Amino acid sequence: SKALTEESQALIPEVIATIRERRSVDTSVVGHTDTVGSNEANMRLSRERAAIIATMLTDAGIDPTMLETSSHGERNLLVSTDDEVSEPRNRRVEITVR
DSSP, rough: OOOOHHHHHHHEEEEEHHHHHHHHHHHHEEEOSSSSSSSHHHHHHHHHHHHHHHHHEEEEETTTEEEEEEEETSSOOOSOOOOOOGGGGOEEEEEEEE
């Protein structure tokens, strides 16, 4: 799903504060999925996950031109699994503040 966990939602204010404190001019938001489902569906889902976070950041006043949003679908797994394996740690959005 695209819904954030409570734990993830709680991290968003910290991310916003970090972007502001570092005066970041380059922050990347990358969506990921596990290997359950088709490659096409996973690419779409990972794009949606990244877009949700990017929207949350811009709604909080972060300049959208400073955000680079991308998606990896089921590529670049955090935990290596076979195809069609549900692994919650692979369903994520990585935010890098530079």
